[in-house]
Amino acid sequence: MRFIMVLLSLLAVAVCPVVQAEPWLLVDSEKGTLAVMEDDQTVRVFRHIAVGRGGVAAVRRAGDGTTPRGEFRIAWVNPDSSYHLFFGLDYPGMTQAEEALRSRLIDPATYERIRRARDHGELPPQDTLLGGYIGIHGVGSMNAGINPRYNWTQGCIALSDEEIDHLARWAGIGTRVVIR
16 A cells, blocks of 8 residues: 555656746835845845836836836846846836826826737837836946946836846746836
């Protein structure tokens, strides 16, 4: 009987492969960090990131310099960005669109454009009053030491060029990004 139990256990292991956790990114604006996570385990922490010059906000307006709080996915990658490397987020999300509609920042037609794009797996419109082109990038031609001293972006998250290159090992289209 014991032999059969051991044999069944071995067969179960062979049939049920171990699933590797998908990495995701946690941006903690208060700590000034971006962590690469697998499940709830921290794999790597990048310190001294910069966010928007206006801080982090639940609802942002185009041009206000805030970084949107929420959960997003990397929707595109631009390796030829003037900021060295750019991971574009699928902002605005439905949470931002719903709050903006409630507060009358956007009209129902704009809300529907965002909803339709997201429902079809497309990039939400980037030209609304909520702004767009939010992402994670390097510093490019900016002073490499700017991040530890200032939140300087228009709403993006910035790392050093070396750090963004290192982040590329884990980040790609579809990677989940949580900004808090």
